[in-house]
Amino acid sequence: MGQLISIILITIGLYSSHLFADAGTPVSKSEKEQVKDIIQHILESNEVFVKNSTSEYFKPFIHSQNPMATMVTCADSRLHTHALDVHPDGDLFLVRNIGNQVSTAEGSVEYGVRHLHTPVLFIIGHSSCGAVEAAMSDHSKIEPSIKRELDTMKVVGIKANDATEVRRSVEANVNHQVSYALTKFADEIKKGSLTVIGGIYDFKNEYNQGSGRPVLININGETNPDVIQKVQPISKMP
Numbered sequence: 001m002g003q004l005i006s007i008i009l010i011t012i013g014l015y016s017s018h019l020f021a022d023a024g025t026p027v028s029k030s031e032k033e034q035v036k037d038i039i040q041h042i043l044e045s046n047e048v049f050v051k052n053s054t055s056e057y058f059k060p061f062i063h064s065q066n067p068m069a070t071m072v073t074c075a076d077s078r079l080h081t082h083a084l085d086v087h088p089d090g091d092l093f094l095v096r097n098i099g100n101q102v103s104t105a106e107g108s109v110e111y112g113v114r115h116l117h118t119p120v121l122f123i124i125g126h127s128s129c130g131a132v133e134a135a136m137s138d139h140s141k142i143e144p145s146i147k148r149e150l151d152t153m154k155v156v157g158i159k160a161n162d163a164t165e166v167r168r169s170v171e172a173n174v175n176h177q178v179s180y181a182l183t184k185f186a187d188e189i190k191k192g193s194l195t196v197i198g199g200i201y202d203f204k205n206e207y208n209q210g211s212g213r214p215v216l217i218n219i220n221g222e223t224n225p226d227v228i229q230k231v232q233p234i235s236k237m238p
Contacts, residue, residue, distance in 0.1 A: 061089070065090060066090070066116070067091055067093040068118065068120065069091070069119075069122050070113055070116070070122070071123075072095045072105065072109060072121070072122070072123045073094065073123075075097055078127075079124070079126045083201065083214075093116055098130075099129070099149060099173060100123055100126075100177060101149065103177075104149050106184070109181070114188075119193060120194070120196075120197060121181055121194060121197070122199065123178055123181065123196070123199070124174070124200065125170045125171075125173060126203065127201070127202050127204040127206060128163075128204060129170050131149075132153065132166060132169045132170050132173055134150055135151075135153040135155045136157055136166070137158075153173050154173045154175070155172060156168050156169050170200060171217055174199070175198060175218050175223060177198065178196050178221065181196045196218075198217050199214045199217060199218075200215045202214070202215050219231055
């Protein structure tokens with residue numbers, strides 16, 4: 001594998017040099033090396049994974065998948081899948097985009113709910129969401145494709161530098177996505193085959209429940225914290 005990584009990195013180096021030269025953009029050696037370092041990190045991380053995973057590990061999901069939940073999350077790199085499921089492989093049908101939106105990824109979400117028949121649709125935002133902050137600010141001149149996604153979000157404040165307003169807007173957007181899902185999947189919810197949950201991955205400990213914990217704020221449209229507290233399971237871990 002080490003030899004393969006070396007070959008790939010050499011190929012990337014040759015290709016990137018050609019690409020940068022064609023583009024007429026001066027690129028320092030450090031930038032080229034950074035690209036190689038990133039690829040090497042990914043390949044070496046995969047090597048660790050492969051060495052620690054026997055063929056038996058892959059058998060349960062070689063031919064099919066049976067996830068327990070469809071999860072819509074923000075694409076933000078700070079929202080860690082392994083923080084929500086220690087072994088997420090095969091457990092979560094993940095849909096990621098800026099602002100953890102259902103409407104902009106409707107086909108993927110619908111596939112999870114109606115074809116994989118996951119009993120839970122979990123929509124989770126997170127602390128300090130950059131997409132929320134951008135939606136709160138003037139984004140009229142941003143790239144059209146990004147603007148379209150920001151325009152479909154729900155925010156309630158205009159002060160992107162105010163932590164409280166950002167938190168309220170993160171919550172409002174999650175509730176907006178839950179509301180969209182409740183309408184979209186009304187039949188499944190009525191039959192009791194689907195529960196839609198909205199939450200916040202709180203790595204800033206803004207809710208005083210500990211950094212890195214998911215905080216549930218909406219269950220099938222119910223947003224009363226007292227009611228949710230009664231429904232939310234308590235961890236059995238010591």
